[in-house]
Amino acid sequence: MSLNDEKLRQLIELAWDVATESTFKARMALIMERFRALIPYDSVTATLMDSTPPGASPSPAELLSRPAALVEFDVARHFYCENYSLELAADYMARYVAHDVVARRAVARPGTPYQLSRLVPAERWGQDPFTGEFLPRVGWRYGVGVAIPVHDGLAVGFGPWRSARRKDFTRAEVRLMKLFLPIVSRAALAALLTEKLAKPSDPGGPPPRNGFALFGRDGSLVNADDGARHFLGRLAEVPHGVDKVSVDVLTVGRTGAPGDFVDRTFLLGDGTPLRVSVTRVGPDGGSVAVLFTERSLGPDAALGAAAVRLGLTPREAQVGRLVIDGKSNKEIAVALRLSQDTVKSHLKSLFRKAGVTGRTELAMLLSGAGRPADAPR
Numbered sequence: 001m002s003l004n005d006e007k008l009r010q011l012i013e014l015a016w017d018v019a020t021e022s023t024f025k026a027r028m029a030l031i032m033e034r035f036r037a038l039i040p041y042d043s044v045t046a047t048l049m050d051s052t053p054p055g056a057s058p059s060p061a062e063l064l065s066r067p068a069a070l071v072e073f074d075v076a077r078h079f080y081c082e083n084y085s086l087e088l089a090a091d092y093m094a095r096y097v098a099h100d101v102v103a104r105r106a107v108a109r110p111g112t113p114y115q116l117s118r119l120v121p122a123e124r125w126g127q128d129p130f131t132g133e134f135l136p137r138v139g140w141r142y143g144v145g146v147a148i149p150v151h152d153g154l155a156v157g158f159g160p161w162r163s164a165r166r167k168d169f170t171r172a173e174v175r176l177m178k179l180f181l182p183i184v185s186r187a188a189l190a191a192l193l194t195e196k197l198a199k200p201s202d203p204g205g206p207p208p209r210n211g212f213a214l215f216g217r218d219g220s221l222v223n224a225d226d227g228a229r230h231f232l233g234r235l236a237e238v239p240h241g242v243d244k245v246s247v248d249v250l251t252v253g254r255t256g257a258p259g260d261f262v263d264r265t266f267l268l269g270d271g272t273p274l275r276v277s278v279t280r281v282g283p284d285g286g287s288v289a290v291l292f293t294e295r296s297l298g299p300d301a302a303l304g305a306a307a308v309r310l311g312l313t314p315r316e317a318q319v320g321r322l323v324i325d326g327k328s329n330k331e332i333a334v335a336l337r338l339s340q341d342t343v344k345s346h347l348k349s350l351f352r353k354a355g356v357t358g359r360t361e362l363a364m365l366l367s368g369a370g371r372p373a374d375a376p377r
Contacts, residue, residue, distance in 0.1 A: 024048065024191040028080040031187060035180060039173045041160035043083035043140060048150070048188060049157050088138060099130040102145035102159070110155055113146040113177055117168050142168040148181045150188045158184060189219055189250070190243045211292040217253035217280075219246070222287065231276075231292040237269050245290065248278040253288045267305060306366045310353045319346040320366045323359055 028046050081089070097103055105114040116131075126132040135141065141164040148156040160177075162169065169177075211227020224232075235241035248262045262278045275293045303324065307317040315336075322332045329347070333340045347359075356362045 024078050024188055025080045027187040027191055028184070031183065032080075032082065035160075038176060038180075039160065039169070040162075040166070042163045042166065043138070043161045044081065044159065045084055045089070046080040046156055046158045046184070047089075048078040049147075049155055084138070092134060096130045096134040099128045100145075101130075102143060103157075106145045106147045106157070110147040110149045111181065113144050113174050113181075115169060115174060116143045116145070139163050142166065144169050144174060144177060146177075146181065148184050148188075150185050150192075154188070154192075156184050156188050186243065186246065190246045209294045213290045213292075214281075215249050215253065215288040215290065217286060217288060219250045219253060219288075228290065228292055231274060231294075234268050234274065235266060235276075238266050241266055245276055245278070248276075249288050249290065252278050252280055267308065273305070303366050306354075312350070312353065316346050316350055316353075319343065320350055320362070323347075323350075324363045324367050326363075 032044060079086070079089070092100075101119045102114050102116050105119065106112070120128075120131055124131075126136075138161075140161040143159055143161040145157075145159040148158055150156060158181075160169075208227035208230050211225055211229070211231050213224035213228035213232075214222040216222055232242060232245075235245065244264060248264065252262055264276045266274045266276065268274055272294060277291045277293070279289055279291075281287050281289045303317060303321055306312070307320070312320065318336060319332055322335060327335065329340050329343045332338070333343045336343075338346075347362075350362055351357060354362055354365050356365060
């Protein structure tokens with residue numbers, strides 16, 4: 001198996017797919033649909049786990065039996081499986097994890113995939129409880145296991161499996177799997193940020209105009225005010241919004257110099273521009289600050305946002321600009337060198353796209369002033 005153009009295309013599409021769902025479980029379901037096309041499997045498990053609990057160094061079995069201690073673990077969101085069950089997972093943790101050499105190696109060296117057949121040769125197969133009892137029971141014969149680092153001591157325990165009816169995973173498939181690991185890590189981090197931060201601020205007060213969040217250099221959240229939580233909630237509605245901020249936090253934390261800024265401007269659902277600035281701060285640059293600033297819309301910016309939101313053509317936007325200025329059909333025709341019938345056609349399209357019936361209401365919508373109080377909806 002070679003990493004040809006088609007497989008690269010699928011991998012790139014898979015990387016973008018992680019940004020289209022909110023929870024870890026939902027993101028994994030979407031990712032694995034693409035992953036299966038690249039690397040066929042019969043069953044798979046993925047769960048968030050705490051890879052660095054405090055205190056004395058625990059055994060791999062203790063690590064694997066402590067799922068996601070640093071987050072509020074929710075089976076509905078933080079455990080994903082196919083052709084497997086929670087009952088089997090519980091039995092595995094209770095009776096077999098200590099005998100699983102793949103899991104032990106994976107936890108000891110996060111980020112490195114381990115192939116069962118390379119750790120347990122054919123002559124030793126079935127001589128331990130894991131390969132002799134558990135795997136025959138679930139119908140698995142070939143597997144790969146890896147602990148994928150996320151942040152702040154969290155990792156995703158990930159393992160695709162095949163039955164004896166298939167051939168073992170090839171070296172090329174394991175290499176391709178390594179390219180897949182950062183995608184899972186980013187999906188998990190973005191999902192956790194969405195869960196932790198994407199909460200609207202107090203609905204009783206006015207919406208905030210700015211917000212501030214502080215992260216560790218590894219992407220772990222230190223603090224976030226109500227404004228940051230509000231805008232992360234708004235960004236969850238923007239395609240790839242939360243993910244892009246997550247990537248910026250990790251990139252600046254790892255490679256940015258103190259004082260360097262990474263700026264992005266997002267167009268929120270109502271057309272409002274939101275500026276997000278990410279920078280290293282602190283005496284030693286050991287933290288990453290994220291500043292959210294809602295920017296006011298000027299007339300031209302408001303029209304541009306409305307044009308994107310309503311799907312206006314360039315000519316319709318030009319007509320709309322002149323409607324805002326109070327120009328008549330004849331004046332618009334002269335200014336744009338169009339016939340009055342063509343102007344009327346553009347206005348009819350503008351009214352339909354904006355859902356309005358008159359010029360005054362159209363002008364208010366395109367200029368960002370909203371609808372008149374007595375306008376029909």
